[in-house]
Amino acid sequence: MKDFLELAAARQSCRNFADRPVEHDKLVKCVEAARLAPSACNSQPWSFVVVEDPLVVPEVAKTSQVLGINEYVSGARAFIVLLEEHAVLMPRLRAFLDSQYFAKGDLGGALLSLCLEAESLGLGTCILGLYDREKLSALLNIPLETRFAGLVAVGYPADPKTREKTRKPLESLIRFV
Ligand SMILES: Cc1cc2nc3c(=O)[nH]c(=O)nc-3n(C[C@H](O)[C@H](O)[C@H](O)COP(=O)(O)O)c2cc1C
Secondary structure, three states: OOOHHHHHHHOOEOOOEOOOOOOHHHHHHHHHHHHOOOOHHHOOOEEEEEEOOOOOHHHHHHHOOOOOOOHHHHHOOEEEEEEEOOOOOOOOOHHHOOHHHHHHHHHHHHHHHHHHHHHHOOOEEEEEOOOOHHHHHHHHOOOOOOEEEEEEEEEOEOOOOOOOOOOOOHHHOOOOO
């Protein structure tokens, strides 16, 4: 069992997936981890689409493959789409708060929880920012006006070795008062 910091360090974008199916229950657990994430006024501004149908998965992969980028996504065995739902905050506070501003942070937290749960289950993930939203919406029957908060490719990593992280040094980011 990894402690949390080890888990956070082990999570990495997987760009080489093994030819091995992903269990339905594990995908549900990933969404469950996201569901438990905190959100402003517990507004939970999210919903999820889990793509596991072997006929649909390659079609989703294609929507993320533009300009020769994301070719490796063809190896993903599932996708999880995180959708932004309207955040309903406490009526008393609504006049002071921009609910969708908080929603972005809430959704980021949910997305990371999802990826960390996948890591703890031995799965690899890659969050994809590059995809054809219109094609993806049509494919998954998602209303075009719905905002996407994340498309995550999921599969077992072909090479589970953890790469060294490229990050700004801690000392350059932190200030103690
Ligand atoms: C919002 C977002 C969009 C991303 N889009 C892509 C993408 O389209 N293709 C890709 O290969 N990686 C994508 N990444 C992965 C980042 O490149 C990666 O998280 C970053 O380089 C840090 O590496 P690590 O995840 O291995 O720690 C995305 C990550 C985020 C958070």
